[in-house]
Amino acid sequence: MAKRIDEEIEVTLQALKRRGLDARFAENRRVARQMVAAMVPEHWIVGCGDSATIRSIGVLQDLMDMGNRVLDYHIWPKIMREKPQRVPLRVMKQTSQGCDVFLSSSNAVTMDGKLVNIDGAGIRVTGMVFGPLLSIVVVGKNKIVRDVDAALHRIKNVIAPFHLKTIGWDSPCVAAGQCVEPATFCQPERRACNVTVVLESRPSSTDIDIAVIIVDEDLGLGWDPAWPQERTGRIQAEYIRWTPPHGPRR
Template sequence: MNPFQPWHNETLSLRTVSALQANRFKACYHATAAPAVAELLEAIPLSATVGVAGSWTLQEIGLIAALEERGQHLLNHNKPGLSPEESLAIRRQQLTCDIFLTSTNALTLNGELVNVDGAGNRVAAMTFGPGKVFVVTGANKIVPNIAAAQERIRLLAAPLNNKRLNRPNPCVTTGQCSDCQGASRICTITSILHKQPLSSDISVIIIGEELGF
């Protein structure tokens, strides 16, 4: 990382935090992942049932491993060895869990969260159902506006997630979305949270590092 990048990450992150708060979200900034993980572990009661979205960011910062180590009851549909039926059942349980953990594909300087999903379980749980939602994201996902967010998803998030999931879609060859029409397509639902939804409790934690897709 060049010596000026932390300044830029912090500057954009603090602007985005202010915009998120104006949009009724709770929001905060941490320069590195460690204090963010510590804050989350303190905020999540051991008695809580915690739903976990498919998120590379949550894995990178070690949050899932830390929760597992302390014996947290996790609803994690990504665990190896689950059958499709078991995975689907866990996704449905995530919709009414105590706490839901996720990241976001992009967030704008105007304080909006933009996501593209395949089945829709992640964006559904982000929007309504769980008692509390924590959205953890790297500063690298901050973009100027919704159009830039959608372009970021097409150029970065979608191809990288397809590669991670080993999907046979064109973007794993070209490196960018081509609006494919096959049955294996994972980009089927676009969600934009302009404001915190009614009856939801969402906290966005921005970390001044490059995390996730």
């Protein structure tokens, strides 16, 4: 018997559909993995946007087994052959703009159907909306928020400090436990939040298909500080497991 969809997820799915996005529901990560693998033709070039969610569902290995070339410069040595100290720009460019399908998650998805993301280099947020023929965004239910304001607040004050600590950067929010702006300007040399993209609906004048799979499971980085420690601790531990240390900032 099909699992009953939570009201919060149902509302979000309907809102995404109204905005022209191919919104789908997956009961768990196993189903999401099968859905993604079924959507990607064999021998396509697959780009991946530094996503713990995508790594954690296991689909990258499936796609490689199918004969696809997978570009995710954070999975070394399998793909890059060596741990990059500084990822060349041409590799970043190919990862997001030279692929047929781009896989990513979203920092947050709002209940009125918007995808909200903040990026350091812009690879993830550009590949998600322009370049590939198909963009597949896999989102755990823990990333659903009320609206764009709630998303931006959570990304800056919950996600960024934890993410930056995990990858070993010393941005000011790591010590402060929250974004230091607007009280103090976060200087470019220590800043990770450089590109903010809110996808409000399917981009026009392009035939890119954007599928958003909402998974009825906690996946990737995102939580409400009011949630029980047991749940947030599980989310954090899994994120650390699927997030390799990154190279130094430029």
